[in-house]
Amino acid sequence: MRGAVMYAPGDVRVEDRPDPRIEQPTDAIIRLTATCVCGSDLWPYRGVEKLEGPTPMGHEYVGIVEEVGNEVTALKPGQFVVGSFWASDNTCANCRNGYQSGCIHRVLMGTIGTQSEYARIPLADGTLVATPEVPSAELIPSYLAASDVLGTGWFGVVAAEAGPGKTVAVVGDGAVGLLAILAAKQLGAERIIAFSRHADRQKLATEFGATDIVTERGDEGVARIKDLTDGLGAHSVVEAVGTQESMLQAMHSTRPGGNVGFVGVAHDVNLPGMDLFMSLVRLHGGPAPVRRFLPDLLDLIGNRTIDPGKVFDLDLPLEQAAEGYKAMDERRAIKTLLRP
Amino acid sequence: MRGAVMYAPGDVRVEDRPDPRIEQPTDAIIRLTATCVCGSDLWPYRGVEKLEGPTPMGHEYVGIVEEVGNEVTALKPGQFVVGSFWASDNTCANCRNGYQSGCIHRVLMGTIGTQSEYARIPLADGTLVATPEVPSAELIPSYLAASDVLGTGWFGVVAAEAGPGKTVAVVGDGAVGLLAILAAKQLGAERIIAFSRHADRQKLATEFGATDIVTERGDEGVARIKDLTDGLGAHSVVEAVGTQESMLQAMHSTRPGGNVGFVGVAHDVNLPGMDLFMSLVRLHGGPAPVRRFLPDLLDLIGNRTIDPGKVFDLDLPLEQAAEGYKAMDERRAIKTLLRP
Incomplete structure (x- = not known):
């Protein structure tokens, strides 16, 4: 089959890779309908994360079940399925508690590489959620978004305990940040403030439900949030970047007793203890347990309540x-969808 | 009046200080019935925190109202009162939200110094809680504990979302850690694991409700917690030390989706972002909003449900x-009560 492999920063090639096959009786093989490039794929692309030789890429996927292992009971060939970037058994104590990204048997899909024609999905019964029928073409981008960026933004908003009556601020205007805005709107937030300085992203932020746009960053951005919230800070802040500046901007934009939901993969972040201590905020985040939210998200997409696929502009x-x-590296595109 | 002043690390003197007087119409003057030495007073005593010249010490206090300012309406001379180490108006948005330690008008009592015969209490109506009557002598240590260490331990447990069905671990066997055990017991935790390697403190931990004692620290301590919790980690961990090692021990002892309540004043703590990200825990803490809990805590003490005064062993x-x-510096005493 054909698949994308990163050889070095800036060097991605599509080449022949071995066809995947059932390795464990709990595996499934899917034929990818669509896959995409993640903001986190840009870390190695930009040389920030080191590569250990040529690496198959991709961890987002929707597709058709081709084959299942002997122990797979909930799926059958021909179904359209969506899964998350962590394969998870969905039965262990951490999964039952809603933290499938902390599943004791978890497998990171990035180690398999789904920017390809076919992919092996471990723990298929726990990982994959099937739609009632094979969806029409225009819904594919939205289902694909659910595989990571929508589920991750959604988790950021849940972790930030956003909801009715709350003012939510979102740090980061990539696909995850934009979809956190959509999630905050769906979850009933009263006011949604987007940090963004790019016209195209501001436009999408507004379409998704942002009520205010702040173009300042760092301490100036924090001051603007304070201005907008009677000097107190937001109730809930979603951090969707993963740098030291963005984490501190998120913490400092939050009122005492408020919540920061952080979903940007941390790079060179070291939180100063006294700063965290004095802020009195609640911090929660990490790799999103997207699987927790998938059934609800697939329903919202299927009945056309939400249209998260808009983040794919290439x-x-x-x-x-x-x-x-x-295109993503040069910020010409927010997010790239790839069709095998 | 007489009052304690720290001149340098290891050099605390009791000397004549000016009698406090009403400075603002919202002030009260109290005559101290008892005060005490806090674990946090040991940071400057040990030279870890720098002193800016001779410093009046103390921020814990119970006493009798001597005089009130013109705008004080809820208190009158002769009442026995307890307050927290933050003076707070108890009316601003942060106070109403339960974060009196983030009050927009807060005053740190440590800047006033309550290891003395008298003390000025700013924002008296918001800060002080009176008991129904002047309590009998044997209750004084417990009311004094409510002023900081009980309220702080209680907040740690609330921040760690401990409760029925939960396994709670407590890092730190000082007065705050020990009273976090008492709080966890009161709040219905199923299992309470104390990290402690001192026989006298293990004994008090057990009296307060600890069901298990772990003597290991760091990674070994974490491994013991995992052993005791089916490999998952505790649901709730209270951090009551404030060092890098203790914060990481607390984080790593917590299961994905679990909660760390941190109330040890942070010293040289820098939380590695990727470690926090991958842990999937929820972190909340900071200077405890003791005022939130005072009415309930004074009731529990007054009706002899709890006896937190046991932490005073000198x-x-x-x-x-x-x-x-x-005596506290040399760990001969857990906590010292001082009688003016």
């Missing part, structure tokens, strides 16, 4: 994956 | 404050 054949990465 | 006249500090 749609390419898998063979042009290199251009998909480049 | 009871000295104020004039012997220097010995009170020394």
Whole structure:
């Protein structure tokens, strides 16, 4: 089969890779309908994360079940399925507690690489959620968004305990930040403040439900949030970048007793203890347990309540994956969808 | 009046200080019935925190109202009162939200110094809670504990979301950690694991409700907690030390989706972002909003449901404050009560 492999920073190639096969009786093989490039794929692309040799890429996926292992009981060939970037058994204590990204048998899909024609999905019964029928083409981008960026933004908002009567601020205007805005709106937040300085992203933020746009960053951004909230700070802040500046901006934008939901993969972040101590905020985040939210999200997409697929503003054949990465790196695209 | 002043690390003297007087119409003057030495007073005593010249010490207090300012309406001379180490108006948005330690008008009592015969209490109506009558002598230590260490331990447990069905671990066997055990017991925790390697403190931990004692620290301590919790970690962990090691021990002892309540004043703590990210825990803490809990805590003490005053194992006249500090520094005493 064909699949994307990163050889070095800036060097992504689509080449022949071995066809996946059932390795464990709990595996399924899916034929990818669509996959995409994640903001986190840009860390190695930009050389911030080290590569250990040529690496198959991708961890977001929707597709059709081709084959299942002997112990798979909930799925059958021909079904359209969505899964998260963690494969999880969905039965262990951590899964039952809603933390499938902390599943004691979890497998990181990024180690498998789903920017490809086919993929092996471990723990298929726990990992994959099937739609009632194979969806029509225009819904594919939204289902694909559910695989990571929508579920991650949604978790950020839940972790930040946003809801009715709350003012929510979102740090980061990438796909996750934008979809956190959509999630905050769905979950009933009263006021949604987007930090963004890019016109195209501001526009999408507003479409998704942002009521205010703040273009300042760092301490100036924090001061603007205070201005907008009687000097107190937001009730809930979603952090969707993962840098030291963005984490501190999120913490300092939150009122005492308020909540920071952080979902940006941390890079060189070291939180000063006294700063955290004096802020009196609640911090929760990490790799999103997307599986917790998938059934509800697939319903909301299927009945056309939400349209998270709008974050894909570049749609390419898998063979042009290199251009998909480049466009995101250069911020010409928010998110690239790839079609095998 | 007489009051304790720290001149340098290890050098605490009781000397004549000016009698406090009403400065603002919202002030009250109290005559101290008892005061005490806090674990946090040991940071400057040990030279870890820098002193800016001779510093009046103390921020814990119970006493009798002597005089009130013109705008004080809820208190009158002769009442026995308890307050927290933050003076707070108890009316601003942060106070109404239960974060009186984040009051927009807060005053840190440590800047006033309550290891003395009298003290000025700012924002008296918001800060002080009166008991129905002047309590009998044997209850004084417990009311004094409510002023900080009980309220702080209680907040740690609430921040860690401990309760029925939960396994709680407490890092730190000082007065705050021990009273976090008492609080966890009161709040219905099913299992309470104390980290402690001192026989006298293990004994008090058990009296307060600890069901298990772990003597290991750091990674070994974490491994013991995992052993005791089916490999998952505790649901709730209270951190009552404030060092890098204790914070990481607390984080790593908590299961995904579990809660760390941190109330040890942070010293040289820098939380590695990726470690926090991958732990999937919820962190909440900071300077405890003791005022939130005072009415309930005073009831529990008054009706003899709890006896937090047991943490005072040294009871000295104020004039012997220097010995009170020394005994705590050398770990001969858990906590020193001082009587003016």
